[in-house]
Amino acid sequence: MTDNTGEIAAEQAHLTTLYQHLDALRVYARSRLSTVLLESGGTPQARSERESFSAMYAEDLAKYDAAENGLCFGRLDMADGETRHIGRLGLLDEDNDYETLLLDWRAPLARPFYLATPASPDGVSLRRHIRSRGRTVTSIGDEHLDLREGDSGTGAGGVAGEGALLDALNAARTGQMNDIVETIQGEQDRIIRSEHKSVMVVQGGPGTGKTAVALHRAAYLLYTYRKQLARSGVLIIGPNETFLDYIGQVLPSLGETGVLLSTIGNLYPGVHATVEDSIEAGTIKGSTDMVDVLRNAVRDRQQVPTSPIEIRYDTYTLALDRKMCTRARGRARSSRRPHNLARPLFASMIVDALAEKFAAVVGENLVDGSNLLSRSDIADIRDEMRHDPEVLAAIDRLWPELTPQQVLSDLLRSAKRLATAAPELTDAQRAALLRTAAGFSAADAPLLDELAELLGIDESAEQDRRARQWRKQIADAQGALDILTGSAPQDLEDDLDPEILMAYDLIDAGQLAERQRSTDNLTTAERAAGDRTWTYGHVIVDEAQELSEMAWRMLMRRCPNRWMTVVGDTAQTGDPAGSSSWNAVLEPYVAQRWKLHELTVNYRTPSEIMDVATGVLERIAPEQTPPRSIRSSGRLPWARKVRPDEHLDALRAALAEVPAGRLSAVLVPNGTVDDYRELTAGEVSVLTVGQAKGLEFDAVFIVEPQAIVDESSRGLNDLYVALTRATQQLGIVHSLDLPPVLDGLAEAAA
Numbered sequence: 001m002t003d004n005t006g007e008i009a010a011e012q013a014h015l016t017t018l019y020q021h022l023d024a025l026r027v028y029a030r031s032r033l034s035t036v037l038l039e040s041g042g043t044p045q046a047r048s049e050r051e052s053f054s055a056m057y058a059e060d061l062a063k064y065d066a067a068e069n070g071l072c073f074g075r076l077d078m079a080d081g082e083t084r085h086i087g088r089l090g091l092l093d094e095d096n097d098y099e100t101l102l103l104d105w106r107a108p109l110a111r112p113f114y115l116a117t118p119a120s121p122d123g124v125s126l127r128r129h130i131r132s133r134g135r136t137v138t139s140i141g142d143e144h145l146d147l148r149e150g151d152s153g154t155g156a157g158g159v160a161g162e163g164a165l166l167d168a169l170n171a172a173r174t175g176q177m178n179d180i181v182e183t184i185q186g187e188q189d190r191i192i193r194s195e196h197k198s199v200m201v202v203q204g205g206p207g208t209g210k211t212a213v214a215l216h217r218a219a220y221l222l223y224t225y226r227k228q229l230a231r232s233g234v235l236i237i238g239p240n241e242t243f244l245d246y247i248g249q250v251l252p253s254l255g256e257t258g259v260l261l262s263t264i265g266n267l268y269p270g271v272h273a274t275v276e277d278s279i280e281a282g283t284i285k286g287s288t289d290m291v292d293v294l295r296n297a298v299r300d301r302q303q304v305p306t307s308p309i310e311i312r313y314d315t316y317t318l319a320l321d322r323k324m325c326t327r328a329r330g331r332a333r334s335s336r337r338p339h340n341l342a343r344p345l346f347a348s349m350i351v352d353a354l355a356e357k358f359a360a361v362v363g364e365n366l367v368d369g370s371n372l373l374s375r376s377d378i379a380d381i382r383d384e385m386r387h388d389p390e391v392l393a394a395i396d397r398l399w400p401e402l403t404p405q406q407v408l409s410d411l412l413r414s415a416k417r418l419a420t421a422a423p424e425l426t427d428a429q430r431a432a433l434l435r436t437a438a439g440f441s442a443a444d445a446p447l448l449d450e451l452a453e454l455l456g457i458d459e460s461a462e463q464d465r466r467a468r469q470w471r472k473q474i475a476d477a478q479g480a481l482d483i484l485t486g487s488a489p490q491d492l493e494d495d496l497d498p499e500i501l502m503a504y505d506l507i508d509a510g511q512l513a514e515r516q517r518s519t520d521n522l523t524t525a526e527r528a529a530g531d532r533t534w535t536y537g538h539v540i541v542d543e544a545q546e547l548s549e550m551a552w553r554m555l556m557r558r559c560p561n562r563w564m565t566v567v568g569d570t571a572q573t574g575d576p577a578g579s580s581s582w583n584a585v586l587e588p589y590v591a592q593r594w595k596l597h598e599l600t601v602n603y604r605t606p607s608e609i610m611d612v613a614t615g616v617l618e619r620i621a622p623e624q625t626p627p628r629s630i631r632s633s634g635r636l637p638w639a640r641k642v643r644p645d646e647h648l649d650a651l652r653a654a655l656a657e658v659p660a661g662r663l664s665a666v667l668v669p670n671g672t673v674d675d676y677r678e679l680t681a682g683e684v685s686v687l688t689v690g691q692a693k694g695l696e697f698d699a700v701f702i703v704e705p706q707a708i709v710d711e712s713s714r715g716l717n718d719l720y721v722a723l724t725r726a727t728q729q730l731g732i733v734h735s736l737d738l739p740p741v742l743d744g745l746a747e748a749a750a
């Protein structure tokens, strides 16, 4: 080992300077923030400026906190003598002509840190990885890129910063994904910084860093296109809530907060998936066949009566008959407006027809022979009829104002409605869709979104949110009033509570304006989340192979500019409604204007485990090249055959051998989680494969792989996902025979 004490001391000196600057920035932002918060009054413009300043300083502070650990992690020495330090944010020396002290990892000048190789050094002579704990440099690792031919500056396979990378990969999992800014690899960097402006697909086997790349791309785009993206926001779609929790800390740790993370099931504002669909129901709901079914379901709500509806008006009884209704419906439908927006047309056709009928009846009954009513009489009658309760009730019955939620739950709970709307489906398919439970499933969200289009823009969720916020403001004012007057808190359940009116009176116009603005001051992500018609500047989809056709339709509405990063692996598709071909999914929206990038190195799964998984991959996607594992663990995966009542014991024994501080997962067939729940502990999770999608653990134990394979038409894909979750060791516990694809596994002695 070479003695690098002197070099470490020099890096320490630089790091100390960097932290001094960071601290100074913090002090400045904090004092500006408190000054701004203490100011009050002034013109509306001054107030609004204050608000944006306070948001800015608060954001700066969050960014400084996020950079506290690992502030500076790299250094480049250029062949021309220039030195660049690279870290989590950029720092300038204000007293020294704004000289750069630290380069943000996303800055163009930092790029050679990730891309330079001895074969193409890009002007770099030395790349240094700097490791620190707290504010202390603990070690440095140097790679000389200006070596003569034959020398090797990087580790095997041209991996940059191998020591730092392997340390990161071998570390115990924490249950939270970490950022990888210190060790981004060349093939990953090219995707993160791609200038491609349409759909970019990142296809890569398990553990190739697709999720990591997607998140770092979000951070990179927000840095590089801050102006465009700050207002429109970036949306990231993940497969489930557990996964979103797992990745949730990465962007804040990179100092980015303006991103909305969502599942497809939660993307429709105001609706959260609470119901679980059967595989069959989920598959049908994901298919674009549903577009026609939903269109029919809406048309089915546009009725003509079988027998005339009798309406009492004035002293007469008017018959609203089939013919009048059919005409009105035809006119309203041919307007091609969405249902709710065509309703006024339908209503006015009905009113016209009734007014005409009334005029005729009255004319017939006039005894004095004065004959017809004048035009203005008829106009008056129309106006009156428009507000007549019986007329309104008839219109409501024939062409009701509808919400997406209403149409969908009525449809799914009625065999009759389903039969009318879905004549193309088989009886068995319709039976699979039928349900009794209230609430919606994840696959319902795209259907609700489709219905919102068919019905006309539905802003009820947003209105609900505003209404709730307004009630809260009133409640706050009441709270203030209670404190002022010393009275007990009032029950605010009743809208007509006179106490609320008092609170209302207490808020003067200025306060109202102030409060209203504070709701307008929501972050971009918060506003976007509440607005179905929000369109994002950039959309990132992770585990994109799981999205159904209907989900893609919904997502494309959120991204009219089609600037997307789509990340996934068609060999890992578990959802039968998901896709096995990127072209089939994207063609309808962008034709051939999408670009494919591939990731080839597996950073997660050791080669011993990957060898087993490769056997499965050959069966499900023989055309795919298996990702190359970057390391081996020296531990062979094993299988242990047990009697049906011995699973728990065998798993307990296996879990007991996992070193303390390491995370384990027991992956079980659907519907059997409860049988194994007692194994759950701080470091042990019991999950189905679907729940484990995208996650990783130090040790993984799979229960009954044959049952997992048998569960769905994509059971082998699920097995492939299960096999590739471990960073260290893998075991299988089974009493059924192993699926033939796992024949090569060594049976472990009991």
Ligand SMILES: Nc1ncnc2c1ncn2[C@@H]1O[C@H](COP(=O)(O)OP(=O)(O)OP(=O)(O)O)[C@@H](O)[C@H]1O
Binding pocket: 165, 168, 169, 178, 180, 183, 184, 185, 188, 204, 205, 206, 207, 208, 209, 210, 211, 212, 213, 569, 572, 603, 604, 693, 694, 695, 696, 724
């Ligand atoms: N350049 C890197 N430096 C350090 N760690 C990395 C790097 N690239 C990937 N990793 C790590 O490898 C693991 C796998 O990455 P990730 O979860 O992004 O893979 P994935 O392709 O999304 O996998 P899957 O398809 O199986 O969900 C993670 O722990 C990630 O932090």
